[in-house]
Amino acid sequence: GENVEQHPSTLSVQEGDSAVIKCTYSDSASNYFPWYKQELGKRPQLIIDIRSNVGEKKDQRIAVTLNKTAKHFSLHITETQPEDSAVYFCAASSRGGYQKVTFGTGTKLQVIP
């Protein structure tokens, strides 16, 4: 089955700096890569996703990149703000999200004011 690894497990940045979280996946059949933000006690919230037919996607301060050959994908948050502090999960799925989602191990991001 799919295995998703995520690094780092914790990340502290100063407000205004950028944050980068990296993930790798194992199953070449995976073609859908969502990123979730989870606040304490709440469900994961989708913040951005990318499909295997594109290499990069951007939405305001958030961008994701995908390298299918290396099976790597990354989340980039620019101009970080204290409200960006949360746990972030990368994930992978096949069939465009119709199948189960395999989550990474999570990154606790702390943005220091």
Place this chain on the structure above:
Amino acid sequence: GAVVSQHPSWVICKSGTSVKIECRSLDFQATTMFWYRQFPKQSLMLMATSNEGSKATYEQGVEKDKFLINHASLTLSTLTVTSAHPEDSSFYICSAPPPTGSSNQPQHFGDGTRLSIL
């Protein structure tokens, strides 16, 4: 947009009690429902996949007799934790794939159920 309603949001009960968690798809039909469990400070791990009209598929290491899953209709899937013990205390969350023909939509998560067994 498509919404998954999950109840209850929070349960505290004594050891040995059975607890039922419901997930309903609102305004769309969910022939499949994924059930995840999340222990404190850990990731979400898939427990099982329920399919309307057929038996659920359980992930390796998940006891099917302890975690009973029923997908009674196209809009309702339930997870029953039987004879719950403190080690079953966790955050349980369901998600439904996007409706057929909506491949550009993400999966839809319920709000989760925090289960605490005393």
